[in-house]
Amino acid sequence: MEYIYAVFVLLYGMVFGSFFNVVGMRTAKGQSVIRPRSSCPACRTPLTWKELVPLFSYLFLRGRCRTCGAKISFLYPATELLTGLLFSLSYLQFGFSWEWLQALVFLSLLMIVTVSDLDSMIIPNRVLLVFSLLFLVIRLADPLVPWWDSLAGALLGFSVLYLLAAVTRGGMGGGDIKLFFVLGLFLGTKKVLLTLFFASFLGTLFGLLLIALKKFRRKKPVPFAPFIGVGAWIAYLYGDRLLAWYLSTFLQ
Template identity: 40%
Template sequence: MTDALPAVVAGLFGLLAGSFLNVVIHRVPLKESIVWPGSRCPNCRSSIRAYDNVPVLSYLVLRGRCRSCGVHIPARYPLVELLTGLLFFAVALRFGLTLALAPALVLVAVLVVLAATDLEHRLLPNAVVGPAAVAGLVLSVPARPEWWWVYPVSGLAAGAGLFLIASLYPGGMGMGDVKMAAMLGFFLGPYAFLAVFLGALLGTLVSVALIAARRMGRRSLIPFGTFMAAGALVVLFLGPALWNGYLGLF
């Protein structure tokens, strides 16, 4: 139980962080401040009281509706809170109280924001990707000092690789995807390439399934950033094992 206590604390903190991430997901695409005003209903603009702002629980108590105007609150809000809490818990179990924990937690928070924003708005905001890239370098290098040059090189290479693909196949992906790939390199080092590959693989499989089910057209655009975020999460937990397993095939 003692070993799990930091993970439980991280999970509870993740629930609170998820509440803030919802603000970022909603306001950044609208170019609104994420600091002021405080939490409010997007419909009636009424301030949300503290007892109505408890992660997940308040949504259940209010049955998914605003107390003031009764409008339905999107399910994305409790889902983001719950997902962030679970991911923070898992990351704390995976890395423990080490220097690698801080960049992992920051990366998870950023991936949740980017995945949701790209899914809802087909947008990977510079206001999120840019600061995250800086944070990746600042936090990752102390956790693994011998890779002080690997992280920046990986970021530049991953960004350059996707920029080349975007240039050769215009319309297939945007510059937001290119910048996100570079950011992943600053956090994950060379494993960022594996994250991009897994994201592309997952995106292709989902697209084929949706096309087969006639839920999407052949020329429809997919939120590649969302799938790349999923690939990055897999790599965060299993990157070295997957890579070593791949090399073992040869």
């Protein structure tokens, strides 16, 4: 029975993923998330419901607009599928619980900032504001131990990123700095630092891979939010266990 629910959650998750695409791509450009209806970016033909079914429309249309044949960005189906999978896997981990709901809100932020950063190299202030309010409510209802760890995490995340941005001179954007404030609010001091550790590690690996494939361009900025997203999700799920293991191994 649990797996039947997991499939339902997967399908619902793909619908949310479709919405995250809209939010991530439109708020970065200052557009409304409700109006106008979605249309093909190339020929402006409004999409019918048949073209708006998450993932399946993309597969059915073989990745091209039905009217003009323009290629549809792979980001759409990728976000839909990944959101569905993460919603479903987190259900299998947490079950129908308050903790699962928290995980879903957290995942929503990570997916939206990943989409907007990949699409336009912007992490929209409106999105960060909405989620900082949501996290504030969550942490009032379910405080970290000690309760001020949320506040300390937010300030620490912001300060460390601010210093990094000053040192690297433009390697980190203002959006990344503000994002770490919001992440710290939810995760607290230890896990916000872990997030930075994993994000930097993954970002460096990716950079080395680009150099090895000779695709690295010094002038071309790389969106950092996808790495922050993966790092934050690892820190959220495994942070406690990783820190306990680290402390017992290296600091006896």
